[in-house]
Amino acid sequence: MTSPDGDTDAVPSSTLPRRQLGRFLRDWRDANGFTVAAAAKLVDLSASALQRIEAGQTQKVRKQDVRALCELYDIGPDDTEAAIDLAAMARTQSWYHAYGGLYSGAYNMYVGLEAGARQQITYHEHVPGLLQTADYARAIIGAYPGFSSGDDIDRRVEHRLKRQAIVTRKTNPVELEVLLHESALHRMVGSRRIMGAQLRHLAEISKLPNVTLRIHPYDAGLTWGTPYRLFAILRFDTGTRNDPIEPPIVYLEGGPTQDVYLEKPDEVRLYSELAEAIRSASLDEGQTRELIRRVTKELEREQH
Template identity: 30%
Template sequence: MLGHMSARPPTIRERRLAGELRRLRETTTPLNLEEAAERLGWSKTKLSRIENAIRRVTSAEVQEMLALYGLSGPRCDALVDFCKTSRQRGWWDTYEASLPTDYATYMGLEAEAEWLNSYTMGLVHGLMQTDDYTFHVVKSILMRFAPVSEVERRVAARMARQRAWLEREEPARLWTVLDEMALKRVIGDPEVMRAQYRRIIELADLPNVMLQIMPFGAGGHPGVVGSFAILGFPERFTPDVVYVENMTSALYIEEEREVHTYALAFEQMAAMALSPRESLAMIEQLAGQ
């Protein structure tokens, strides 16, 4: 029994697997936690700990669960294979499709996060983007040579991501530091930017949003090397995760010492940035131009 207990925090893949197993039980069967555990011949505690990524699950146990939930074929095989690699950490697979694996993974983590602290250097934070702004970002930067249909699917995914955040019973707390360049860089045209400024002002008024601007005059700071996000989760045994994205892939940082370094960097940057009131005044000025 002890061999199955998690001696260290779960990896992102283990969280994803646990979340998918829980989702499958809830959406494909009428079984509650206790009923499913009884059908499997397990205790309610065991199944609960598996679904919350507190207990490591074996591929054989995954097969038992999926059989109960009526899942078979390629999708079942894929989840069993995923279980075998669920303890992996570090770089994830590079992405090629319009909804890359890294982005889908991040959306899943973001949807479960209790809070997000982020620094965005070149663009407005994804949760704050308007659909027009997102379209021009995806079309001109992320998917420059992709068909319009793929671009539109990516935009739709980002808008769904925003709705999921805003419509949660308790939306994740967002504390974002935007570099001044993200506001001054014209994406699309001036009208697109004015609408984007208004959207930021609207969201900044929410009780779960803290917005600060890192002005050009602040000089050097830890964020000049690139954007990053720190995600915190409500589960007691779930560690904070740092997400760093580049052009072709993404890095998930889970080691406590490295996450702590990013947390200290964010605190330093928040102290160097404009206050929320000063930041809002800057954006209001830009919106009026």
């Protein structure tokens, strides 16, 4: 079946690049103060066509339309090319995506998805970015060999801290569940002073009603008997019938290699089951805070 826009509805295609491109263009349009109607008219599109692009509902997005919108919004050349790449990816029929370096600086694939999520369940072996202090973030970012400039590191730290607003804002904060391996409490990042402050911050922020923090202890062993990558399950808002407006995504952190995004329902279900298994083997919230406080006191004694 082919829609009036030329989309082939019978062919399953990934929604991820389309959704990310739409979110990217919508954010830039809002930042420049254009209405949908005004922006569409200036690039010779109908308002309904631009609305479909921004909603990720158009499989075949023309590169010339993306370029024209980027020029209208005064988007830099690197991000313009990244947006055009997303338009090309929107045609893919593969459910598996490994993206690397699509955006640099203040905008990338994961940050865009994270900002739009209603719920995030994540497993980490270091303190995740949404819960990091500025000093901890600076030590993490500064250790990467590609980030040597002090100004560049400061910008990245600032951006990471701004991302945390989705957790601490008063209106509709993200529901965040962090399954944190105990090694994160002992792995030295920066210094004992930095670690002590970071652990105190963890204990405090875990008291927020929208934040659940559980430590996965050493003595729990390997869940499912195998190592696994750091992952996040992102779920989005639901419509009037309680159906998700956007399907959930699993993000696998790639470290120095490519990040991976999974959309296939069976894969999302598998990681949801893994998260449940880790959760079942983890300390409860009260035990978690008690362990964090105990490790913090040990760090403070070592400083003296």
